[in-house]
Every structure is written in structure tokens, then in C-alpha cells.
Amino acid sequence: MALDHRKSIFNFVGTRPDRPDGLDKVTGRARFGADAYAPGMLHGAILRSPHAHARIVRIDTSKAEALKDVKAIVTRADFAVLPFKPGLEGEFWNVLENVMAGEKALYDGHAIAAVAATSALAARDALKLIEVEYEVLPHVTDVDNAMAADAPVIREGAADYSVPEGMHPNVVRYHESGHGDVEAGFAEADLVIEDSFVTEATHQGYIEPHACLASLGMDGKGELWCTTQGHWYAQKYCATLLGIETAQLRVTASEIGGGFGGKTTVFIEPVALALSRKANRPVKLVMNRSEVFRSTGPTSSASMDIKIGMKKDGTITAAQGIFRLQGGAFPGAPGDLTAMCAFAPYDLTNVRQVGYDVIANRPKQAAYRAPGAPMGAFAVESVLDELCNQLGLDPVDVRLKNAAAEGSKASYGPTYERIGLVETLEAAKAHPHYSAPLKPGQGRGISCGFWFNHGGETSVSLALSEDGSAQVMVGTPDIGGSRASMALMAAEVLGIPYENIRVTVADTASLGYNDVSHGSRVTYASGLATIKAANHAVEKLCERAAAKWGIPVDAVKWEDGCAVPSGPNAGDFDPLPLADITADMGATGGPISGHFEATPEGAGVSFGTHIVDAEVDSETGKTSIVRYTVIQDAGKAIHPTYVEGQYQGGAAQGIGWALNEEYIYGEDGRLQNSIFLDYRIPVASDLPMIDTVIVEVPNPGHPFGVRGVGETGIVPPLAAIANAVSNAAGVRMKQLPMSPPRILAALKEK
Amino acid sequence: MIQVHLWSSLRSLTGGQQVVEVEAATTGELLKELVRHHPRLQAPIDAGVSVAVDGRIIATGLSEPIPEGAEVYLMQRLRGG
């Protein structure tokens, strides 16, 4: 049986069927995080710090406890009892400290205490009666200020091995990589441009706030329903923070109303479980939007210095980038990833990149779609654009000239396998958008983008039913239509119709461990596991057919949903359809299922190229995006419509990041724009249609050639739009977002 | 012998070497041998590393084979959104 061959001709993969959750989602039936209720349920609410940095001197909950509607109040003390897993350290400690403050409030919005009461209103009323005495401490929220010698120290001893001596304690991790001799490379250049860039923190902006329903008994057994990108992660972290055994906590992932990286961790879930344990009743906890902005997400803010040298013919002779990322009050800002991704599209002889992870009095940064990559691309691709402008070179030609391809040495070290960057650039050059005339006041920008993608721990189980239908259980919450993609891949292997397959996101008690839905890994890793699980079931189907026919199993092959003899010597038997085998499987050896558990290690890296036209109103400073084209390598698009959806969604988020979105902190260290009115994400009237081109350069690490597509789409937009705006305005924009006041200021200085 | 390329900030932990040589047939052996020869590399390995073998990035797996003469890069562990 040649079951593991790499496919290039498909019956189901590449088609565009309706999604299995479509009906539930257009009728209001789909159940998201806040849509769960339980008998005897209490409602939780969280008290949050109004200070950016303060020592918690005293918390007095007695007045709130006296209310008859209040059934439980928890503070950090309720998490300190850890009989099963004492002594938290590392990221467990960071997460605990983030979900409930210990000795200090570390940012505006940091959780201080929580209440469970008989109604949401009663819980909110009770919060007002909790008295907290704070000793306000000096704070810092800006990345450059946080690295300055006189910056307040947020956490002594937070730096790891990597930080060179002499740096401020707020620098907690340091990365440096590259190859060649950049100084020699700069000396060879005809033109060297060196400049500095700044991006503000943005929020993932999922429309569904964090929500959960928790039930935990004194016996250490619990149930948790929550909106999450990874319920096994939630299980592990909640169990650890509450001191219970992991397997005793069953976590079910609700439908998820957007995540984009922001729901790869826990915030309210351990708090709801602690409240439930104390009240001995189920507790529902739902964040409001302001809590989402103040206390979850956001991405890092960045301050970056770029230096690139180029010859007159467009050859890059050397490139250097210093990337300082601020990730809130805990280690984790992806300065290393920014550094490793920033120059990855280019085949460089001399490159040096440095990344800093800096802590400040802001919420703990969370992953946001290709974490770290968009800001680096913004800085690097802006300098490349400026070099092209000053040398009179075409920006696509220059990128093609320097583009990394199979065999190139990546800026982060290794030699690339088969990659699709050149194909995206060639598609850009050939696209009618690239040669379309621009109107006065408009500018065009292009940018490339890179992201690593990820495999991760994966378990999939597939079970056949007597009637020949199949159920597939995956452990990766469906954040972009992945249930449809899994069903297509299972249909491809089993040879039964897409409609006869039901894909379910299983709870933690029903399947082995699964890593989070992140790193663009779901269609790659859960897809690969689905294919392998289906192959496993097919092996068993072939065994049953072989037994029935009385021939060796290697004389049976699987074709179009039927067992057939593998050749003329195998015997003359009519094809045996799947449903005929499953009909009596109970009597021929028992239920037929397929499984796959592994950590696939062939995710394959991903590239894209974006083209954008922007129009700048020189009176108001407002930018309109008039045309947008996304070109990206998908390896193989399983469901092309959903691949397009990922491209469009990434571009739209990038447009928001480039033009409007930013965390604005006051002098007092408080977040000033914690509602959607003030933190303005793109609305329908802000955007044009977003054209997409799916390039397919198969990934050698996946049986069908899939590369993850979820994240790369947000990498090029910041730079592409900045280049378009700079070309339209006639002045280089070096700070995001390019909001109207910033554009007016830049125009004035021109 | 496998030549292992480190990222440049690790030079401070290996006495200035950016390329070190160890005997290893798998990614797991490689990490063990790195620490045996260069004990200070324990810290970055504990913090999380990936290994690229002939361009393929092994995020976490310790049993991935390393063919003789393979190009091997130690990388910081990747994280996704």
C-alpha cells in the first residue's frame, strides 16, 4: 500500500464547499464564550488597578463580603495554595502574576481581586466596596525611556542569561545574529541609508471579549468552557495555577470570536476557577471591552534603527537592524523574532541583527499574528524603498535582484529549502495593479514579508461509522474555517464526499494533547495529522478487504473510496466501497478508527508580497487606501476561499496598524483609549476590496504541500502602506500609525 | 563531527566561537553534547531552542536525525500567533 505518497492531483482539495459551521453562525445558534450558562451559576467581576505601577499595601474585602449576593472573593492569596505543584517559576509564574497581581500592580488594568455574586450587576457593585491601599511608584511605558539609565526598575532580576552586562534591568532578553562583515559591506555600497522607526502597540482586536464558565469542586475536579486558541494550554496553565492535576480539569473550547494570537494564553480562566472553588458553584466571567484593551493582548511597541547599503544596480551590500521591543511588565516581547524575520526575504552576504526584549508598565504582550515580524518589516522595507527612490530603481526589480530562494543563506542562518518568495514577486510584477496609473495625490508602495510558521504537538482521531460516514476529532480551535479544510483533506484520503465527514474540535478529555491554534499551524499540522489518521483508517479498511477476499493486504490498494486489488495478479474482485466495509465492521474485527499523534517538524517558511495604492489628503492628513493586492505563497490552498480570507484579514489588520490603531498612554501611565470609539479599527467604509493572488509552491514538509497562511498576511502591510503614503506625501513616514496629525506634521516639516 | 552554527550573541558563552563541533546523530544528542562541551550553553537551551538541519527547522523534536555533513544551526525557539 503506497499510502504516503505526495499528492499533486486532487479530487476534493482545492474546491470551495460551504463551511460546516456556516448555518449555526448565520442563525445565531453558534455558541461562543459568553453563550454558556449553568445551573446555579454565579457571575464574576474583576477589580483592576488604576495605577501603572504601585505597591499593594492592603486589600480590605470585608465590606464587599458582607453583601448577601456576594458568594466568593479571591485575591492572590487564593492562588498561593499549591499542594500539587508548589513553587511556580518561569512562564507559569509570569502568567499567575499577570492574572492576579502579587505584591505590585504592574500596569493600569492589572487584576487585584475578583468577586463572584448572584448577578453581574451585584458583582460589579461589590467591586466598588473593595478597598485597596496603593503606594504609587514611578512608572515607565515607553520602550526607549524604559531602557534609559534613570528608568524605574519594574522587576529586579527579570533579565535572563542573554543580556550583556551594563544594561538596564528592564532589558530582560537580548538577541544578536547574522553573518558576514557589515562594515565591509557598507564600504562597498554606492549609497548607505540609516534611519530610525517607531511603531506603537496595537491590540489583536477580536470582537469577542474573553469569556468563560468555570466549575471547580473541592475534590479538585473541574470543568472549564472558554473562548481560546488552545484549550490544552488553558488546561495546563489553569491546573498549575490552581494546584490541581491537569487531567482532572476538562476544558472545552467554545466557538472562538477571533483570536489572532491574543487568545493563546489565559487571563480570566484561572480566576473564574478560583472563584468557583471558593463559592462551590459554577462561575461565569466575561470581560468588557475596556478590560480587553487594558489587560489583554496587546502587541509590542517598537523602536528600531536600520542601516542598509546598496550598489547602483540594486545589490544590497550590507544590512543592519537594531530592534527594541517593549512587551509590558513581563519578559516575552519578540525582539528576537523581529530580528530574525526582518531581513529574511533577502539573500545577504553581510547582515547583522540585534533584538531587545524590554519590560515596561503595560499589559503583558501577547502574540499577534506573526509576532514581531510586521514592525521589523516596516522599518527594513521603508529603508529599501528609500534606497530605490534615491537610486532611481524599480522596487520590485530590486527585491527580485536580492530575493532569497532555495539554497540562499537565510539572514537567521540556515540555507533555505524550496520557498516561494520569487514567485510572489514575479506575480506582483505581472499583476495589472503594479502597472496601473496613479492619480495625483496617490502613491504606490510594495513590501515583502516573511514568517516562520510552526508545527507543534498535534493529535487527531478519525472514526468511521457503520453507514460509511466519518467523524474527525481535532484539538485545534477553528479560527478561520479549518473544520472545512480538515474535512476536505479527510475526504481526499478516504475518497468519500466532503459532506459525509463531520469535523469536531474535541475537548481535552476526548483527545491527546494539542498545541494552540497559532503559528499558522492548523491547516499544516492538524491537516497533516488528519491525513495520517485517515491513512491509518484506510490501512484497516484494506486489511478488512484483504481478509474478505482472502488475499494478502499488500495486494489491496485504496482508490476513490474503495478497496481494489492492487494489480491483475492480486485476483479479480469488484471494488469494495468504504460503506460496505464499515457496514459489518463490528463482526469483521471491530470499529475502524485512525489516529495520529506527533509533532510535525516541516511547517516550512512563508513569504508574501503586497502592493498598495494610498491617497493622502494634504488638508486633513487623512489617508485612503484606494487599491490593495495581497500575493502570498500557500504551498497548496486546501480551501482557496478561506486562504483568501486569511490574506484579506491580515491586510485589513495591517491597514489598521499602519493608519489608526495605537495604545495611547497618558503621563499618568493610564491607557487613554480603551474603547472601540477611541481605538479605531478599520470599518467597512475605510477599506477597498482586497485583491488576492494565491501562489502555490508546495511545502516539502506536508503530504499535500500545505504551508500555513494565517500570519504572513500581516507582515508586509505596515511597510507597503508606509511606502505608499511616503510616496504620495513626498516625505518619509517613520512612525506608525500614520494618523492624520502625524501626516500633517510630516507635511509641514517637508 | 557536526559543525553547529550558533547565533552570534552565544559567542559570549563559548569563548568567542560561533561555530562549534560535536559528535551527534540526533537533535537531542546534539543539545546534550553542546552542553557537555560548552556548559554555559545550558541557559539558552533551557530558555528554548530550535535546530535547523539542512534548512528544515526542527522546533522541538529531540529525535530528529542529523546526517553526517549536514548543515546545522541552533536557533532561538520560535513562537507564533
Next chain:
Amino acid sequence: MSKLHVTTTVNGDEVEYLCDPRETLLDCLRDKLNLTGAKEGCGTGDCGACSVTVDGRLVCSCLMLGVEAEGKQIETVEGIADGYVLHPLQKKFIEYAALQCGVCTPGILVAAKSLLEKNPDPTEEEARYWLAGNLCRCTGYDKIIRAVMDTAAELREAS
């Protein structure tokens, strides 16, 4: 605090509930009537995920008090389909993949239906401005606008 008794009509059914004067219509729909189709994305009228119509007018149910529903006709996403027959907008949203996570979809469908009832032949720009009060973070709106425009064309042909 004493609760108030409210009688109202939701999707054609007469319903009653007791509510705290501070509770929103959205709270009442979700927590008292089990109509969880409308979502709370912001609670400040900025995201439109809680969109419903009240006496034919499109409103954010998070900005209206539960007690204000007394005697009104309220339509929610749960009332858009006619029994098992989906509204053309619902069909087109599935066909066009005009949703990814789907949490904004109930509000967008209610708002889009309201648009097409008022303006059966909207331009793309009119559709975009009408839906500007409904945030979607997944799709970039492209497929949503296409689904709405195609539904409008189909409904015009049918009438």
C-alpha cells in the same frame, strides 16, 4: 433593588421578563430570553455585534435599556430565517464565506437586512457606510460586501 416587569414582542413572539432598570436590552435578550445570537463586543455602541431592530429601526441593543422594550417589536438574528428557509442574506453569507469567526455575523446580518429593506439597490459605497457601525476583525469586509451586493441584486431580480 426592585425589578420591573416588561412585556414585549421578539421575532413575533410575545415575551415577558423582569429586569433591573440598569440592565440593557442585550442583557435581557441573552440572559432572560436565551436569545444569545446578539453579542456584546463592546457595550458602548461601537461594534454593532448586538444589532437588533426595534419597531423596524436598527439599534445597538447594548445602548437600550431592557425596560425601554416595553410594547415594542424587536427582531433579532434568530428571527431572520423563515422557519427552516434561510433569508437570502444568510445563504449568501455562507456561499461567499462572508464570515470567519462569525461573532460579528449576527449583527452584520441584522444591519444588512435593514439596509436592503430601506435601500434595495445600494451602491458599494452606500453598503460600506451603512455597515460602518458593524466591526469585523477577520475578513477585511471584502466578502461581506460582495455577499450583501449579490443578495441585493438577487432580491431585486426576484421582486
